[in-house]
Amino acid sequence: MDQRWEQLKRECERCRACGLCEARHHVVFGVGNPQAEVLFIGEGPGENEDLRGEPFVGRGGQLLDTMLEAVGLSRKHNIYIANTVKCRPPKNRDPLPEEQDACGNWLKQQMNLISPRIVVCLGRIAAFRMISPDFKVTKQHGQFFEKDGVLYMGMFHPAAILRNPHQKPEAFADFLKLRDKIEEICTHTELRFDD
Numbered sequence: 101m102d103q104r105w106e107q108l109k110r111e112c113e114r115c116r117a118c119g120l121c122e123a124r125h126h127v128v129f130g131v132g133n134p135q136a137e138v139l140f141i142g143e144g145p146g147e148n149e150d151l152r153g154e155p156f157v158g159r160g161g162q163l164l165d166t167m168l169e170a171v172g173l174s175r176k177h178n179i180y181i182a183n184t185v186k187c188r189p190p191k192n193r194d195p196l197p198e199e200q201d202a203c204g205n206w207l208k209q210q211m212n213l214i215s216p217r218i219v220v221c222l223g224r225i226a227a228f229r230m231i232s233p234d235f236k237v238t239k240q241h242g243q244f245f246e247k248d249g250v251l252y253m254g255m256f257h258p259a260a261i262l263r264n265p266h267q268k269p270e271a272f273a274d275f276l277k278l279r280d281k282i283e284e285i286c287t288h289t290e291l292r293f294d295d
């Protein structure tokens with residue numbers, strides 16, 4: 101697994117399958133534990149992520165980490181975080197369908213190797229792609245949908261919560277639902293509150 105994972109990462113880091121390769125500083129492959137039972141999927145790298153080569157490292161990422169930690173999850177130990185596209189769209193525009201299609205192959209291979217029990221989609225773009233093209237984040241966030249034995253949940257994107265702080269309690273409730281589901285169905289995810 102480790103070897104296949106490292107090989108996939110190396111191949112992905114050389115990818116030029118869509119136009120987003122032109123202006124990138126880093127391919128943002130993902131971060132976390134590839135043996136995790138829970139996979140988070142965001143939209144695509146922003147400026148900080150492109151410069152650092154890691155997903156969710158700006159203010160949104162800090163908020164995400166805080167909410168994760170409150171339910172015993174962290175990118176260091178028990179989840180993996182990836183994006184629908186691995187290179188930054190210029191001026192943070194939405195990734196185009198053709199860019200998502202080109203990059204979907206990498207995400208699919210990551211999914212196959214991780215083989216998660218639960219997939220959490222952060223925001224509209226990831227939920228459209230992974231759950232349904234008519235997914236409504238405001239109405240359907242926090243609900244689980246089963247597909248091929250995997251449970252999918254859409255959540256508010258951390259950047260959206262920063263723009264609409266009144267949504268924080270509702271957003272955090274989804275993390276509590278996630279924790280409960282992990283305790284119910286995940287056999288080797290250890291929730292950790294020690295660091």
Ligand code: URA
Pocket residue numbers: 142143144145146149154155156157160183222
């Ligand atoms: N927003 C995303 O959707 N993904 C990131 O990695 C950073 C910001």
Ligand code: SF4
Pocket residue numbers: 112115116117118119120121127185186187199202203204206
């Ligand atoms: Fe390749 Fe994805 Fe980057 Fe496009 S966004 S160049 S498909 S890694």
